[in-house]
Amino acid sequence: MNGKDNVVEGVGRRGLLRAAVTTPVAAAGVAWAGAPAEATGADAAGGFGRGRFDPHSPRFTIAVLPDTQYLFDEDSSDPEPLRETFRYLAERREERNIAFLAHLGDVTEHGSAHEIGLADRAFRAVDGRVPYSVLAGNHDVDSRTDDQRGDTPYLRAFGPRRYARMPTFGGASPDGYNSYHVLTAANRRWLVLALDWRISDKGLAWAQDVIDRHPRLPAILTTHELAVADEQGQARLSDHGRRLWERLIRRNDQIFLALGGHYWPPGRTVLNNDAGHPVHLHLANYQDRYYGGAAMIRLYSFDLVRDVIDVETVSPWLLSEKPGRRTLLAAENLELTGPVDRFSLELDAARRFAGFAPAPQPGPRPPRAVLPRGTAAYWRFDAAGLPGAGAAGRPVPDGAVVRDLSGNGNDLTVTRLHASAAEVLTWSDEHHGDQPGHASLRFDGGKSPDRGAVLRTAAGAPLNAAKFESGYTIEVFLKLPEPFEGDHAWMGILSWEGRSGDAGKSSGWSPDEPTCSLNLSPERFLQYVVYPVDRDADPTSWSHALPTGRWTHVAVVNDGRRTVVYVDGSKIARNPAQPSKGISTLGKPFAIGGTQFAERYGQGYYGWIGDVRIVSRALRPAEFMTPSTPGPLPESAG
Template identity: 35%
Template sequence: MKTSRLLSAFPAAALVGCLGAGLIAAAPASAAPTPATLPAETTAAASPAAAAAAAPAPGATTDASRFTLAVLPDTQFYSRYSADQFIPRYGQDPFQVQTDWLAKNADALQIPFVTHLGDVVDRVGVNNEWIAADNAMKNLDEAKLPYSILAGNHDVRDSNDNLYDDQYDLANEPFLKWFGPNRAQNVSTFQGSDPTGFNQFHIFEADGQQYMVLALSWRASDATLAWAADVMAQHPTVPVILTTHQVINIEPDGETPRETDYGLRLWDKLIKNHDQIFLTLNGHFHGSSRLDKTNDFGHTVTSVVIDYQMAYEGGDGYLGLYEFDLTNDVINVQTASPWVTWKPQETLTSYDQPLLEGSQQQFSLPIDFSERFKGFNPTFAAGPADTPSLGQKARDILLDGFVGPDPITTEFPGSPADYPEVPGTLAHWQFNGLDGVVGTDVTIPDVAGDGSNDLHRADPAATNSVGTELSDVTIESDNVHGYSADQAGACFTNSSGSRYSYLTTDKDAPVNNADLSKGYTIETFVKMSPEWTPAANGWSKFLTHTGNRSKIDGFAKTQWDWTASPTALGISNLREFQWTTVPGDPTKGDRTNWSGEIMVDSWSHVAVVNDAQKGTITMYVDGAPVLRNAVDAAGVSANPDMPWIIGSDWVDDAARNGWNGCVGETRIIDHATGPADWLTSRADLTGFAVTDAPSGTLAAGSRVTTLSGTGLPGAEVRIDGGVTDAQPMTARAESNARVLALDAATVVAEDGTWSYSFPTPLTGSGSYSYEAVQALGTRASDPVTVAFAIAAAPVDPTPTPAPTPGTPGDPSATPAPVPGSDAPGGAVPIGGSAGSDGDLADTGAAPAGGLIAASLILMLGSALLLSQRRRRVSADS
């Protein structure tokens, strides 16, 4: 089935607001592009090392008294996916690479100590995860590089907030078996543990001074805090760095610190009244931030949170390097990834940056060490100023020989049609052209079909929704994902578990029963509202194939979602994208993919790709594959005749859990595809050719009427140019094929051919030059140049008597038609056929340098230009 849709080209105002597009891995999910952040065309750096090396490390000046404290944030996903994801693909996991790099560079970077901030593993009861963690930490043991390690909430059997460490069944805790006091006593800096064995303290020496690392595990009890206070009392002159899994959190903006109840407990009961504690380090909360507070002694205590487990590849190997510069009274902090620089270059994506340089990732903490510590250690002083910048040294080591990912060139979408059409597309919903409130009478078109898969809004009165109003769903076109050609989306507001709205296919829509046994690609653009909360919006869905999986014959019963829809894409209470589906063989149970943490009020492109032959389901967020993907799955199972919906979940045979945010264009394809075919890529305009055009010098009296060629179906053909040498005004007037004179219907036909007729046939003598392009709105192909000349009529030396009025030769008389003058093909000399000097141009004339700038400006400014693109659906769809 086929249909055509007339699409307006982007006006100039819209061009200002749209973004470059292509392979969207050019920006992380947490920094999804917004319409004001990128220029019209952006190329990701071929080597991030070049940019990183250009920026010196903080404090990279003269020699000073320096050392480096290394910080390992949450490693849980490295341990969890070591055996089945990382090692099969790379040979090592990021945890192993981190500790190996620290061990090998401890002397060069003067690292006296390494701290681990907890969540060593993800699933406390899975032995293989502890084995992976053990293998990684052995690198430090074998290098005799001292370290501390503590338990996070994932490392204890019961992390309930109502329990404390002295209430655990200590004999049944794996952490104590793998990283308890028996192992710690082999570390040279280890000074002792509390009675539970979960908490430990170390004293290391650097530049002639001692420092304590006080490592408190998850949910330190009052007894543990008393033990910690006693430890400090026994070492009253030693500055203390408190490490634990939770102190401060991070606000949704990803930068601002937020205090926690447990962190305030530690502050009130331990930190504020012990002046020795000058720095706290914690993980647990995803991202990085810091907070300064004043203790009871009038001194600053800085708390830092660092945790990248929800980033690409479970953290992408990022760790903290804290350079203590005692001479210049500053701690210079860098966030670096030995894993990124270790991985093979061909595996890198633009997410793989060796150094993170955001305001919470590279910074300096001013601290007058002797002044800050004199209340308990009046003799504290810096060591000899004989060490160059260790931060710069770390950068040099990381970037030595590093070649970043291959460059990615991105472009603006030129129009709503500027995306790759893919055979096997079952449905493709776009929102451009709609405005305001989406009522029940509004149709969201399936631009790939004949209307049978169009969406419409479900009548709230016919659902169980509570309090829903029509105004809850509106169209947004001002702040949309720049990589979407559609440049529009539907926004759902006031949503909760009981209040919801959704867009739905009809019950008899073909896509409801589509065959996906050969795999699928499902992609969409989505964002959460700034008002999104876990309590009201956790576990909501934005794209759902409705039904009841418990009613599918043979479906293996699962603990969760037993009566939910067979297939859905949504968000967890931790702001992770979740793809859940029942595969083609329902006896295998459901399959689930998970992303890292997604920021609110930020657009993301999500693609879920099922390769049926390999049995894999891979979720991509902004072009990057997530870490937690599914295997042993091909196709999907479904309940017959059940609609696809956008905007809510479907459980217990009814809608629920409305999506609090926006959803952009969405497409379903019946096979696996790659990034080049996704909606974030652009349509291919490179195949444009002029196959039928004059060339050379045509005989005097020739008439040029048309140009023709081949191109992308639906693209607009634009011609610009004219006479290039001095000619009488009448001759130049004949060459009026300017942009403003174009016929709006001059588009490439569905068979890939096009023909352009000059408004006035070209007959005057002189040289002519035209540039032809095909375009989708504001984006055009490289121009193809057509150049030719028409010879001047020979001059008769015999004087011609003045004609008698009304006789041949009288300018007022109408010339007799010349046989063959209107023959197709472009140019025919009067009185005969074209000679060898008037042959038509060869197919695909050579491209010229670039479009005439003035013509592009005219094109952008013309609100009348329309482009038409044919939509196709493959025969088997």
């Protein structure tokens, strides 16, 4: 805090002697005293006590605890709000997947032995349950000194020995006032730097060495003083924050988030570093609010599926009170929802961290690795499946043959529709990250006039007449262009040729519809329509709107009784409950890139298509072409 009665001038109204600041204090809590003896193996990876932490989940939370000093203010102290915050974190560790807790300094008001002792005992409630870091604020130590100040009650309670048994603890500076932790979360490692409120040149050199020894780890910097903000929450660097920015933050692209307390009101800003990348700088401090901030915490919820960090600010102590017993001030402060207290940040981790930790790209998998029992056909567009495949953008000529790598003889031959130009079908090296083959075909089909290209099986190919009465799985990787330009309503992705009427089917819509097709509606909803062998019906599945500019995996699964469509491994909502057994094929070709109506192709597909596989049984999602198990954790350099 930036208050006027900090330890530079002593403790003022309480008349405490400065000598009291050097009084020895018990350090019973400094050695991870609360850790259970069995905290090894799986627990050592991050799961402590009752709540287990999942290091592989793409969603995890870092809790941030700013200035608690008014809860540890000599004879006015009340540690209970902080103890309730610690209970909240421990009890919800599994639910919120809490990886770490970072305190931003000013643990106490005067840094006296009495206050530090109270704080020491309060922190024992979280020892062994959630790993954490604490750093010194100007009220915890003599604010006229930097991290070379030597021994203090703060250092004895919150120095390196306290963190020694935490599996996240990486080390501390020789003076003991700066530390670092390495977290394992979202299947990768992260660095947290906890820096003294006045870090010396020696301390900055130490911090730079830590970063240099961990060159591939994204880093979060925490310190007590970083920024100041106006009443609208617009933050700017403080003088000390400017020193940190110039000497450490801007030079190291790994630092993507920096957090500080000390001043109020809270605020945030974004600055670009020397690599041209954004660094989010946040100020969080609630000591000016009811009950000294009531041990409010910031919860930074990382979601690497949605590429966001969702931030919320709550007081577990006030939330724990029964609603009917909350006072007006408690009700007003239990959760803060202003734009600097509850917000979301974009974080495309793969892109933001590419400069120092490029995401490992899996190599292509050999065809034999993706031919499960019952594979009826498998096509891919790299050299294995399309001999002579050329450079990206090169047209694939009419008559080119794509091999059926299942060995069942369902090769595909390229045919352009309506005398379309060569450019309507080109080879591409774009592919889904989990796709076995690292290539695709780029289709440029469209309407008015109709244009496109299709890949068709030959007359007499086994797939043409396969009815799959025991079940089937059809998988395809596809990508829609961004921007998605033109009218492509009801374009076909894949289908069997022929009229449903010729199969004796009359659903009441049109006998000219094919017996099985996967299409895209005007709203970019997938439509999978099939005429089963055992009834006169056309059970149809509908997805949500597919994204543009992003690869998607689609799987159609039929178990001989009904059909379920999955998008990116997730079951869609509108799968029909009506029975559906097999496909009423007519012995006519299977096609990729279009759908016939009245035995004529109109427009062709618009976008990319990658690997396509058909299996003559229902596969579980774990058996899809997308790997379903987490990969190894990225290696760190330290």
